[in-house]
Amino acid sequence: MAKTNPGRFFEDYTLGQVIEHAVPRTVGAGERALYHALYPARHALYSSDEFARASGLPAAPLDDLAAFHVVFGKTVPDVSLNAVANLGYGEGRWLKPVYAGDTLRSSSEVIGLKQNSNGKTGVVYVRTRGTNQRDEVVMEYVRWVMVRKRDVDAPAPEAVVPELAKVMDPKDLVIPEGLDFTNYDFAQAGETHRWGDYEIGETIDHVDGVTLEEAEHMMATRLWQNTAKVHFDATFRPDGQRLIYGGHIISLARALSFNGLANAQMIVGLNGGAHANPAFSGLTVKAWSEVLDKAETSAPGVGAIRLRLVATRGGAPFELRGDDGKYLPDVLLDLDYWALMPV
Amino acid sequence: MAKTNPGRFFEDYTLGQVIEHAVPRTVGAGERALYHALYPARHALYSSDEFARASGLPAAPLDDLAAFHVVFGKTVPDVSLNAVANLGYGEGRWLKPVYAGDTLRSSSEVIGLKQNSNGKTGVVYVRTRGTNQRDEVVMEYVRWVMVRKRDVDAPAPEAVVPELAKVMDPKDLVIPEGLDFTNYDFAQAGETHRWGDYEIGETIDHVDGVTLEEAEHMMATRLWQNTAKVHFDATFRPDGQRLIYGGHIISLARALSFNGLANAQMIVGLNGGAHANPAFSGLTVKAWSEVLDKAETSAPGVGAIRLRLVATRGGAPFELRGDDGKYLPDVLLDLDYWALMPV
Amino acid sequence: MAKTNPGRFFEDYTLGQVIEHAVPRTVGAGERALYHALYPARHALYSSDEFARASGLPAAPLDDLAAFHVVFGKTVPDVSLNAVANLGYGEGRWLKPVYAGDTLRSSSEVIGLKQNSNGKTGVVYVRTRGTNQRDEVVMEYVRWVMVRKRDVDAPAPEAVVPELAKVMDPKDLVIPEGLDFTNYDFAQAGETHRWGDYEIGETIDHVDGVTLEEAEHMMATRLWQNTAKVHFDATFRPDGQRLIYGGHIISLARALSFNGLANAQMIVGLNGGAHANPAFSGLTVKAWSEVLDKAETSAPGVGAIRLRLVATRGGAPFELRGDDGKYLPDVLLDLDYWALMPV
Known part of the structure; x- marks a missing residue:
C-alpha cells in the first residue's frame, strides 16, 4: 500500500x-517575530505586550x-x-x-x-x-x-x-473578553484617525509597495505547514513558476494597510475573499482599502469597521473590475473583513 | 600576530x-519557529507541546x-x-x-x-x-x-x-526518559501507518519537492553558526556558486519524508551518511526512503525503525548507484538512521 | 483628508x-534567533544565557x-x-x-x-x-x-x-550593571586575544564574506519595522534596485568582525558612522577593523576598545579613501564605536 x-x-x-x-x-515568540520579518506588520496591539495590556488583553496575541x-x-x-x-x-x-x-x-x-x-x-x-x-x-x-x-x-x-451570509452581521462578531479602547494611545499606535473619522465609501491608497521574493513566500507558507506542492516546487507547473500562497498576499496587503488604517487593530470577521489573479515572485504588491460599513459594539471605546482590502500588482488604485465585470488583471486579492477600532 | x-x-x-x-x-522558541519556516517539518512531537506531553515528554523538543x-x-x-x-x-x-x-x-x-x-x-x-x-x-x-x-x-x-560500527546496535539506542507511545494519536500525527505496517525492504517515494533558494540555505546555515565560507560567499568558488551546507539537505529530506513516514517521530541513531553530490540554489530536492531494519525497544509502545533516506535533484526514485557502484549524479544525500515509531 | x-x-x-x-x-526569543539567522553573529554574550550569567548579566541580551x-x-x-x-x-x-x-x-x-x-x-x-x-x-x-x-x-x-563630540569620552560610556569579565572563558568565547593584546593602530582583516540577498535584507529591515519604501519596492528607484538599509550592512560587518574580534563583546558607544556607498543585492560584503583607541573602565576585568569597522564590497582591506579624500567606491560603511573586552 x-x-x-x-x-x-x-x-x-x-x-x-x-x-x-x-x-x-x-x-509562540518565534512565530511572532517571523511574522514581523515576513510582513511589514506594525499594528500596535500585535507588536507590543504593553499596548495590548493597556487595551485589556493579557499580552499581544x-x-x-x-x-x-x-x-x-x-x-x-x-x-x-x-x-x-x-x-x-x-x-x-x-x-x-x-x-x-x-x-x-x-x-x-x-x-x-x-x-x-x-x-x-x-x-x-x-x-x-x-x-x-x-x-x-x-x-x-x-x-x-x-x-x-x-x-x-x-x-x-x-x-x-x-x-x-454575504456579510457577517456585526452583532455576531465576537469581541475579545476585556478589550477596552477607552485609554487608547493614538500616538503610540501611529495614527490619529479614529473610527469616527472614517466614512462609508471612503477609499484609502496605502501607498507603500513590497516586491515578492521566492524565499519569503516559501518561508511564510512553510511556517503555517501548508504543504501544497505548487508553492514550493519550481518543477510542478509547466511554466516553472511557484504560485504564491494566497494567504501570503492577504497578510502582505493587511500589513501594508497600516499606512492609513493603523487603528484598525483586530480582525474579527471575514465576509468574503477572492484571489483574483495569481501572484508570483518579482511582482510588486500595493494595496488600497474601501470603507464598506461601520457598526457600534458593546465593548468600551471599540467600534467595528467593514473594509474591502484590495491587493494589486501595480495599476491605479481603486480600480477593481473591468467593463465585463471581471477583476482587472492587476488585481490580486479582494478581501472583505470586519476590524475593531477605537471610536 | x-x-x-x-x-x-x-x-x-x-x-x-x-x-x-x-x-x-x-x-528556544525562535529556533523552533525558524526550523518550521526553513523546512516543511511536520512531525507532531516537534510541532506541538501537547502532543509531546501526551507522549511522556515535558514539551516539544x-x-x-x-x-x-x-x-x-x-x-x-x-x-x-x-x-x-x-x-x-x-x-x-x-x-x-x-x-x-x-x-x-x-x-x-x-x-x-x-x-x-x-x-x-x-x-x-x-x-x-x-x-x-x-x-x-x-x-x-x-x-x-x-x-x-x-x-x-x-x-x-x-x-x-x-x-x-557500520550500524548502531539497536540495544545501544537511547530512548528519551518517559517516552510512551501507548496513547499515540495517529489522526493528529497525520498518518495511520504504525511500526508494524512497515516491512524491511519497503521503499517510499515522498513525492513532494522543494526548490532551493540562496536566502533559505544561508539563513539555515547561519542559524547553526556554521562559518564555512563556501556557503555564504559567492566569490569563494571559481564558478560563483555557493555550495549548500550538507545539513540543509539532510533537514530538507527528513522533513519531506513526513509524507509516508509521519510517525517516524524521533531520530535516535545515525549509522552513516554521505553527501553524494553537491547541492546549489535552484535545484529541486525530492526524497525517498527504504526500510533497512526494525527492532523492538523497552519503551511502552515504541519501536525502532532503520531507514535509508535519499535526497535527489530529480531523477527516478529508488535509484542510488550506477553500474560502476558510484552514486548517480542526481543523488545528493544517502543517510542511514534509526527512528522511533509507535508500534 | x-x-x-x-x-x-x-x-x-x-x-x-x-x-x-x-x-x-x-x-524576545524570536528576534534573537532571527538575528542569528540573518547575520553570522557569534559573540558569546549574545549567543548563550550561560555565558552572559557567568559575566554577571541575568541572561543574554x-x-x-x-x-x-x-x-x-x-x-x-x-x-x-x-x-x-x-x-x-x-x-x-x-x-x-x-x-x-x-x-x-x-x-x-x-x-x-x-x-x-x-x-x-x-x-x-x-x-x-x-x-x-x-x-x-x-x-x-x-x-x-x-x-x-x-x-x-x-x-x-x-x-x-x-x-x-567627535568621540565619546570613555568616562561617559555606561557599563551594564554587574558586568564582570574576571572569570571570562576565552575558549568558549572563541579567541584568546584579550584587550591587552590589541594595539592602537592595529588593523584586522576579518577575511570572511557574505553575499547579499534581497530576501535577507528585506526580512532584517522589516523585522525592525523600518518602513522606508526604497528598501522593499523594486519599482521605487528608476534602476529597479532595492537600496539596502544601512543598518543591515552595520550588523553584517559587526558579525563578520567576530573573526579577529570575538572578545569585543558589547557595543557601548557609537562615535560616528557613514554609509560611504550604497549596497545592493548580489554584492559580497567583507570587513576590516582598525584599533583607534583603548581605555580602562571601572568594571572588573573589563576594558574599552575604540574600533573603526569598515565594510567593503571587495577591494583590498585597509584602504578607505582615495587621494581626493573621498571614500573609495568599494567602501560601504565606515563606523567608529566603543566596545567592551576582557582585559
Missing part, C-alpha cells in the same frame, strides 16, 4: 463528514491572520491537495485571541457538495474550525474549493449548496 | 586531543536535526575550515532531547589520523559530543574529513583508523 | 520639538545592534521618509541591555536645523532615545539627515548646528 497522502478526491467527501486535520502546532494561516495550513492535505481552484471564503470569525504557548488544531465539516456539469470535478464546501489546547474554538470560516474526481464515472452526490 | 582564525591543518591534530569548540548557544546542526556548526572553525572533503558520519546517537532554554556546547576528540599517500592531505576522525548546561551529553557522532597539510614536508603521524 | 503618512518636510521641524515615534515593540535597529526603525516614518540623504550618526550610547520580554519605544528631539543654500532642502539633527517599559533609556544617539522642503518658499529657520 502506498504510504504517502494522495489527497481526497471529490467522491471522498460526504455531507456532514468531519475531518480532523493533522498536525497540532504550538505557537499572535496576529489574527497568522492564526488563520495556522488553522488553514492544516486543512491543505485533506481539502485542497487535489483542488483545481480555491473558489472563496466566507462566514469567518475570530473567536478567541491566540497567545504564545497555545497549541492549535483544525477540523473541517463538509457542509456542501455539488458536482460540476462536466462530470470531472465538483465543489466542496467546508466549515473549518481552529481550536486551542483548551478545546476553545479560536476561529472558524467557510471555504469552497473545486476538487477533481478520481473516477469520472462515480455517481454525483445530491447537490447541496449552503446558504452563506 | 594575525588575530583571525586560520583553521587547523592536518599536522595540528594529535590522537587523543580534545578540542573545546566555541561558541555556546541557547536555543528542538528538532533532533536542529540539535545536530547546532552541535555540528561549532566544530566547523576547528575541524573543517581547511577541509578538502567531508568524508562521512557514523556512530551518531541522540542521548537527551534539547528543550527551549537549553544551552549547547560542543567538543571533539581526535580518534583517528591517516595521512594520504600524496603527502598533501590527511584524514582526521573526530568524535564530537554536544552537551547542555547541566553537562549532560545530548548527542554524539563520529565524522571524518580530509584536511590539507600546512607543510607538505611535515612528518606523517602514525596511522590510526578507528573501527566504527 | 488623506489618511496615509506623507512624512515630515523640513519646515515641519522646530528646534526643541520632541516627536514620540510609533509603534512600541516587544522583543538582545544584540546591541538589534536594539539600535528597533529604536531606529521607529524613527523612519517621522524623520527620514522624505530624507534625501542620511548624513551621519554620533554621540551614541547603549545605557541598558535589552532582554527578552522588554518593550521598546523611541522618541526624538530636534537639536539642530539648517536650511541648505539651494533653498530646497535642509539638515535636521535629532537626538533619539529608546526606552523600555520601565521608562529607562536603553540607548540614545544623534543622527542628521537632509530633508526636502515641502514649499521651497517657506522661510528658513534660524540655523542651529549642535556641537557634537
Whole structure:
C-alpha cells in the first residue's frame, strides 16, 4: 500500500463528514517575530505586550491572520491537495485571541457538495474550525474549493449548496473578553484617525509597495505547514513558476494597510475573499482599502469597521473590475473583513 | 600576530586531543519557529507541546536535526575550515532531547589520523559530543574529513583508523526518559501507518519537492553558526556558486519524508551518511526512503525503525548507484538512521 | 483628508520639538534567533544565557545592534521618509541591555536645523532615545539627515548646528550593571586575544564574506519595522534596485568582525558612522577593523576598545579613501564605536 497522502478526491467527501486535520502546532515568540520579518506588520496591539495590556488583553496575541494561516495550513492535505481552484471564503470569525504557548488544531465539516456539469470535478464546501489546547474554538470560516474526481464515472452526490451570509452581521462578531479602547494611545499606535473619522465609501491608497521574493513566500507558507506542492516546487507547473500562497498576499496587503488604517487593530470577521489573479515572485504588491460599513459594539471605546482590502500588482488604485465585470488583471486579492477600532 | 582564525591543518591534530569548540548557544522558541519556516517539518512531537506531553515528554523538543546542526556548526572553525572533503558520519546517537532554554556546547576528540599517500592531505576522525548546561551529553557522532597539510614536508603521524560500527546496535539506542507511545494519536500525527505496517525492504517515494533558494540555505546555515565560507560567499568558488551546507539537505529530506513516514517521530541513531553530490540554489530536492531494519525497544509502545533516506535533484526514485557502484549524479544525500515509531 | 503618512518636510521641524515615534515593540526569543539567522553573529554574550550569567548579566541580551535597529526603525516614518540623504550618526550610547520580554519605544528631539543654500532642502539633527517599559533609556544617539522642503518658499529657520563630540569620552560610556569579565572563558568565547593584546593602530582583516540577498535584507529591515519604501519596492528607484538599509550592512560587518574580534563583546558607544556607498543585492560584503583607541573602565576585568569597522564590497582591506579624500567606491560603511573586552 502506498504510504504517502494522495489527497481526497471529490467522491471522498460526504455531507456532514468531519475531518480532523493533522498536525497540532504550538505557537509562540518565534512565530511572532517571523511574522514581523515576513510582513511589514506594525499594528500596535500585535507588536507590543504593553499596548495590548493597556487595551485589556493579557499580552499581544499572535496576529489574527497568522492564526488563520495556522488553522488553514492544516486543512491543505485533506481539502485542497487535489483542488483545481480555491473558489472563496466566507462566514469567518475570530473567536478567541491566540497567545504564545497555545497549541492549535483544525477540523473541517463538509457542509456542501455539488458536482460540476462536466462530470470531472465538483465543489466542496467546508466549515473549518481552529481550536486551542483548551478545546476553545479560536476561529472558524467557510471555504469552497473545486476538487477533481478520481473516477469520472462515480455517481454525483445530491447537490447541496449552503446558504452563506454575504456579510457577517456585526452583532455576531465576537469581541475579545476585556478589550477596552477607552485609554487608547493614538500616538503610540501611529495614527490619529479614529473610527469616527472614517466614512462609508471612503477609499484609502496605502501607498507603500513590497516586491515578492521566492524565499519569503516559501518561508511564510512553510511556517503555517501548508504543504501544497505548487508553492514550493519550481518543477510542478509547466511554466516553472511557484504560485504564491494566497494567504501570503492577504497578510502582505493587511500589513501594508497600516499606512492609513493603523487603528484598525483586530480582525474579527471575514465576509468574503477572492484571489483574483495569481501572484508570483518579482511582482510588486500595493494595496488600497474601501470603507464598506461601520457598526457600534458593546465593548468600551471599540467600534467595528467593514473594509474591502484590495491587493494589486501595480495599476491605479481603486480600480477593481473591468467593463465585463471581471477583476482587472492587476488585481490580486479582494478581501472583505470586519476590524475593531477605537471610536 | 594575525588575530583571525586560520583553521587547523592536518599536522595540528594529535590522537587523543580534545578540542573545546566555541561558541555556546541557547536555543528556544525562535529556533523552533525558524526550523518550521526553513523546512516543511511536520512531525507532531516537534510541532506541538501537547502532543509531546501526551507522549511522556515535558514539551516539544528542538528538532533532533536542529540539535545536530547546532552541535555540528561549532566544530566547523576547528575541524573543517581547511577541509578538502567531508568524508562521512557514523556512530551518531541522540542521548537527551534539547528543550527551549537549553544551552549547547560542543567538543571533539581526535580518534583517528591517516595521512594520504600524496603527502598533501590527511584524514582526521573526530568524535564530537554536544552537551547542555547541566553537562549532560545530548548527542554524539563520529565524522571524518580530509584536511590539507600546512607543510607538505611535515612528518606523517602514525596511522590510526578507528573501527566504527557500520550500524548502531539497536540495544545501544537511547530512548528519551518517559517516552510512551501507548496513547499515540495517529489522526493528529497525520498518518495511520504504525511500526508494524512497515516491512524491511519497503521503499517510499515522498513525492513532494522543494526548490532551493540562496536566502533559505544561508539563513539555515547561519542559524547553526556554521562559518564555512563556501556557503555564504559567492566569490569563494571559481564558478560563483555557493555550495549548500550538507545539513540543509539532510533537514530538507527528513522533513519531506513526513509524507509516508509521519510517525517516524524521533531520530535516535545515525549509522552513516554521505553527501553524494553537491547541492546549489535552484535545484529541486525530492526524497525517498527504504526500510533497512526494525527492532523492538523497552519503551511502552515504541519501536525502532532503520531507514535509508535519499535526497535527489530529480531523477527516478529508488535509484542510488550506477553500474560502476558510484552514486548517480542526481543523488545528493544517502543517510542511514534509526527512528522511533509507535508500534 | 488623506489618511496615509506623507512624512515630515523640513519646515515641519522646530528646534526643541520632541516627536514620540510609533509603534512600541516587544522583543524576545524570536528576534534573537532571527538575528542569528540573518547575520553570522557569534559573540558569546549574545549567543548563550550561560555565558552572559557567568559575566554577571541575568541572561543574554538582545544584540546591541538589534536594539539600535528597533529604536531606529521607529524613527523612519517621522524623520527620514522624505530624507534625501542620511548624513551621519554620533554621540551614541547603549545605557541598558535589552532582554527578552522588554518593550521598546523611541522618541526624538530636534537639536539642530539648517536650511541648505539651494533653498530646497535642509539638515535636521535629532537626538533619539529608546526606552523600555520601565521608562529607562536603553540607548540614545544623534543622527542628521537632509530633508526636502515641502514649499521651497517657506522661510528658513534660524540655523542651529549642535556641537557634537567627535568621540565619546570613555568616562561617559555606561557599563551594564554587574558586568564582570574576571572569570571570562576565552575558549568558549572563541579567541584568546584579550584587550591587552590589541594595539592602537592595529588593523584586522576579518577575511570572511557574505553575499547579499534581497530576501535577507528585506526580512532584517522589516523585522525592525523600518518602513522606508526604497528598501522593499523594486519599482521605487528608476534602476529597479532595492537600496539596502544601512543598518543591515552595520550588523553584517559587526558579525563578520567576530573573526579577529570575538572578545569585543558589547557595543557601548557609537562615535560616528557613514554609509560611504550604497549596497545592493548580489554584492559580497567583507570587513576590516582598525584599533583607534583603548581605555580602562571601572568594571572588573573589563576594558574599552575604540574600533573603526569598515565594510567593503571587495577591494583590498585597509584602504578607505582615495587621494581626493573621498571614500573609495568599494567602501560601504565606515563606523567608529566603543566596545567592551576582557582585559
